[in-house]
Amino acid sequence: MNSKLFLQNPPGLTEKLGNQKVGIAGCGGLGSNIAMMLVRASVQNLVLVDFDTVEMNNLNRQFYFQKDIGKLKTDALLENLMQINPEICIQIHNQKLEKEQIYKCFKDCHVIVEAFDTVEAKTMLIQQFQDRQYSSKYLVAASGLAGLKSANSIQTKRIANNIYVCGDFFTESNASSGLLSSRVMVTAAHQANMVVRILTENYKP
Amino acid sequence: MKIKIEFTSHLQLIGITNHSFVEMDGPKTISQFLTECKINPEHLKYIITTVNKSQVDLSYILQNNDELLLYLPVGGG
Numbered sequence: 001m002n003s004k005l006f007l008q009n010p011p012g013l014t015e016k017l018g019n020q021k022v023g024i025a026g027c028g029g030l031g032s033n034i035a036m037m038l039v040r041a042s043v044q045n046l047v048l049v050d051f052d053t054v055e056m057n058n059l060n061r062q063f064y065f066q067k068d069i070g071k072l073k074t075d076a077l078l079e080n081l082m083q084i085n086p087e088i089c090i091q092i093h094n095q096k097l098e099k100e101q102i103y104k105c106f107k108d109c110h111v112i113v114e115a116f117d118t119v120e121a122k123t124m125l126i127q128q129f130q131d132r133q134y135s136s137k138y139l140v141a142a143s144g145l146a147g148l149k150s151a152n153s154i155q156t157k158r159i160a161n162n163i164y165v166c167g168d169f170f171t172e173s174n175a176s177s178g179l180l181s182s183r184v185m186v187t188a189a190h191q192a193n194m195v196v197r198i199l200t201e202n203y204k205p
Numbered sequence: 206m207k208i209k210i211e212f213t214s215h216l217q218l219i220g221i222t223n224h225s226f227v228e229m230d231g232p233k234t235i236s237q238f239l240t241e242c243k244i245n246p247e248h249l250k251y252i253i254t255t256v257n258k259s260q261v262d263l264s265y266i267l268q269n270n271d272e273l274l275l276y277l278p279v280g281g282g
Contacts, residue, residue, distance in 0.1 A: 030282045117282035123251040126278070130260040143213075143278040159276050160255045169213045173281030 005085060006042045013200060014042040020199050021045035023109035025097055025125055027073040028052070029184040030142055030191065031115030032063035032080075037192035039081045043199070045089050046081075048074050049105055051096040061181035097121070102128050106137070111195050114141035115188075117173065129163055137162065140194045144168035145187035146177035154183065156190045166190035206231070208267055212275035216252075218242035229267065236263035239275075252277050 006014040022043055024031045027050035035046060054068040054076050068076035074092040081088060093105055102125065106112050114125045122141060129139050144167035145154065153168040167187050173179050196202075206229050210221060219242050221227060229238070235254050244252075253276040254261055267273065 026282055028282050115282055117280060119251050119278050119280050122278040122280075122282075123253065126253050126260075126276075130262075141278070142282060143276075144281070146281045158258070159253070159274055160260050161258045163255075163260070165276065165278075167279075169276075170215055170279065171281075172279035177281075179281060 009042055013196075016200050017042045017196065018044045020111075021047065021109045022195055022199075023047040023049070023106035023112040024115055025049050025102075025106075025112060026115035026117065026121070027077050028058070028115065028117055029061040029179060029181075030145070030188045031113065032073070032077050033061075033185055033188035034113055034115060034192045034195070035077055035081060036063045036084070037189060038195060039084050039088055041192070041196055043195075044085070044087065047091045047093070047106060047109055048077055049093040049095065049097050050074050050077075051094060061179055061184045097125075099124050099128060103131075103133060109137065111138045111140060111198050113191055113195060114139060115191070126163065129160070135162070138198050139163045140191045140198070141165045142167045142187050142191055144170045144172070145183050146173040146179055147171040147183065148178075148180065149183070151183065151186045154186050154190060156194050164194050166194065206267075206269040208270070209272045210275070211273070213277050215279065216244065216248060216275055216277055218244060232266050232268070234263065235261070235265050235267060235273065238267060239263070248277055 024035055050073045052073050054064045054071050064076050072094050074094050078090050116122050143165055156166045158164050207226050209226050211224050221242050255274045256271050
């Protein structure tokens, strides 16, 4: 089945992505769409962490459907990803991620995606990467995806040897800026693309 | 001594231009430097600091020719 599913992938990509594990911290607008894109790209092993449930107001930008309302996001996302590729192997953690649990959750992941919504959580995860035990792992984070600015304002920037950040670095989510699917998806696509590039070593450090 | 500084655009540092070289009168920690630049103390709680592409604490003592990057995430996800 996989051979047909990934027929359009560049040569060799499916084999490279299939053997590696990616962790996603937060399964909202960023995390759910990043997971969707990675599974479509042939990533087979994911670790998903979130404590929230799907609500109606998530459906404007997150990879969930009417049927998912009220379910845990991790459970709903697992179901929806299986609709793309039933052969994927997904580990889920229904919990609010505290810094003491981060390494344990993502121990086997080569790349971890920061897909949180609050500044506090984003900072907490990035700060962990100062510890030597993360030196062989990569973090792909996000900052600045709200509002209606040009999609071209969103970029991927390397801020440390093993940390990349995607977004416009400026536009925060609040009542006036809102969260629009197109800009959230552009940022999520930047993150997913960076993950694929890291996993295939198709980038310049 | 001289350092190169870059910071996310919603940070405001008095007297410092983004993507510029800053002359310093002697070694000081990042925390001391940012306090002198009158950074919003609330931002200090969440700021990520890297020097020459390695993440460091605010207690890091800046050296000549260091490249300091200050990253403050904004909410949304």
